[in-house]
Amino acid sequence: MAPQQRKPHVCRNPDLIRGVGKYSRSKMYHKRGLWAIKAKNGGAFPKHEKKVADAAPAVKPPKFYPADDVKKPLVNKRKARPTKLRASITPGTVLIILAGRFKGKRVVFLKQLTSGLLLVTGPFKINGVPLRRVNQSYVIATSTKVDISGVDAQKFDDKYFGKKVEKKKTKSEGEFFEAEKEEKNTLPQDKKDDQKSVDAALIKSIESVPDLKSYLGARFSLKAGMKPHELVF
Amino acid sequence: MVKGREGERIRLYTRGTVLGYKRSKSNQYPNTSLVQIEGVNTKEEVAWYAGKKMAYIYKAKVKKNGSHYRCIWGKVTRPHGNTGIVRAKFKSNLPPKSMGARVRVFMYPSNI
Numbered sequence: 001m002a003p004q005q006r007k008p009h010v011c012r013n014p015d016l017i018r019g020v021g022k023y024s025r026s027k028m029y030h031k032r033g034l035w036a037i038k039a040k041n042g043g044a045f046p047k048h049e050k051k052v053a054d055a056a057p058a059v060k061p062p063k064f065y066p067a068d069d070v071k072k073p074l075v076n077k078r079k080a081r082p083t084k085l086r087a088s089i090t091p092g093t094v095l096i097i098l099a100g101r102f103k104g105k106r107v108v109f110l111k112q113l114t115s116g117l118l119l120v121t122g123p124f125k126i127n128g129v130p131l132r133r134v135n136q137s138y139v140i141a142t143s144t145k146v147d148i149s150g151v152d153a154q155k156f157d158d159k160y161f162g163k164k165v166e167k168k169k170t171k172s173e174g175e176f177f178e179a180e181k182e183e184k185n186t187l188p189q190d191k192k193d194d195q196k197s198v199d200a201a202l203i204k205s206i207e208s209v210p211d212l213k214s215y216l217g218a219r220f221s222l223k224a225g226m227k228p229h230e231l232v233f
Numbered sequence: 234m235v236k237g238r239e240g241e242r243i244r245l246y247t248r249g250t251v252l253g254y255k256r257s258k259s260n261q262y263p264n265t266s267l268v269q270i271e272g273v274n275t276k277e278e279v280a281w282y283a284g285k286k287m288a289y290i291y292k293a294k295v296k297k298n299g300s301h302y303r304c305i306w307g308k309v310t311r312p313h314g315n316t317g318i319v320r321a322k323f324k325s326n327l328p329p330k331s332m333g334a335r336v337r338v339f340m341y342p343s344n345i
Contacts, residue, residue: 088345098341104243137342221243227272228247228340229281 083116088141092148095120096140096220096233102129104219108146108202110153119156123199126206126216130195133161142233146212150201155194246337247271249287253332255313255320263326265310270338273317282309287321288337309338 012031013021023031038045089095093109095118107129110119118136122129206212222228248271255265268287273279289305297303307323321336 086344098245098339098343103245104241140340140343140345219241219243220245221241222245222247225272227278229273229278233345 092146094142094144099138106216115158123202147205246339249336249338251331266321266327268319268321276312276315279312285309286339
C-alpha cells in the first residue's frame with residue numbers, strides 16, 4: 001500500500017436511525033476483529049503495565065488558606081503597534097498640517113516612528129518647518145510626492161525628540177537664579193546639522209520639479225466657496 | 234501661541250452657525266446642539282464631517298490664560314435630518330446666547 005495515501009475510513013456501523021446502529025454488539029465484535037487480536041495474543045486481550053507515577057513530594061499542608069478564591073486576571077494578548085498608516089501617506093508625500101504652530105504648511109513626510117507619529121520636515125529652508133513629529137489625524141495627505149531616496153532618516157526615533165533630562169546640581173541660593181536661564185533656548189548644534197543633512201538631499205529633488213519649491217513654501221488656506229468635503233487633495 | 238509673525242490669515246476651518254438645541258415642539262435637550270455648516274446641504278455630504286472637532290469661540294471681560302477669548306470644544310456627532318444640518322456635542326453645553334452665533338468646524342481628526 002502507498003505509505004501516505006489512506007482512504008478516508010468509512011463508518012463500520014452505519015446508523016439506521018439516530019441512536020440505532022445496523023449491527024448488533026456481537027456482530028461489531030466480529031467486524032472489529034477483536035477475536036483476531038485475542039488469538040494473536042494467546043486468548044486474552046493484550047495489556048500493558050501501568051506506568052508507576054512518581055510519588056509526589058510530600059507537601060506540608062499550607063498554613064494559610066485565603067477566605068475567598070483569588071480570581072486570576074484574564075489573559076491579554078494585545079500587542080502594542082504603531083497607528084495604522086493611511087494608504088495615502090507614503091514616504092515622500094506632501095502633507096498639509098492642520099493644527100498647531102505650523103498649521104497650513106505643506107510639508108514632506110519622511111517616515112512613521114514607532115510611537116505612531118509621523119516624522120516630517122519642511123524642508124526648513126523652504127518653509128521653516130524643522131524635523132518634527134506630527135500626528136496622523138492632524139494632517140491631510142495630498143497626492144503630490146517628492147523623491148525621497150537620497151534621504152537617510154534611520155537615526156531619528158522618538159527618543160531623539162524627547163525632552164532632555166537636566167542634571168540637578170545647583171542648590172545654593174546665589175547660583176540658583178543664574179543657572180536656570182542658561183541652557184533653555186538654544187538648539188544644540190548637532191540638531192541643526194541633522195536638519196541640514198536631511199534637507200540637502202531633499203532640496204535637490206524638490207528643485208528638480210518645476211514650481212514644487214514655491215508650492216511647499218506657500219501655505220494652504222480655505223477660501224470663499226471652498227467646501228472641504230468636495231475638495232480632492 | 235507665537236505672536237511673532239502676524240502675517241497671513243489662514244482659515245483651516247469651515248464656518249458654521251449654531252441653530253439651537255436638539256428639541257421637539259415643546260421640549261429642548263441642551264446637551265446636543267444643532268449646527269448648520271456652510272456649504273453642506275445633504276445628509277451624504279455630512280458624512281465627511283462626522284467626528285470633526287468644532288469650537289465655539291466667545292469673548293469675555295476677564296482675561297483667562299492671558300486672553301479675552303474663550304472657547305468651548307465639541308465635535309460633530311451625526312447628521313440631523315436630510316438637508317445637511319448636523320448634531321454636535323460640546324464639552325460643556327453651549328450657552329443660549331450662542332444661538333445664531335458662529336462656530337468653527339475644523340478639518341481634523343482627518344481621514345484623507
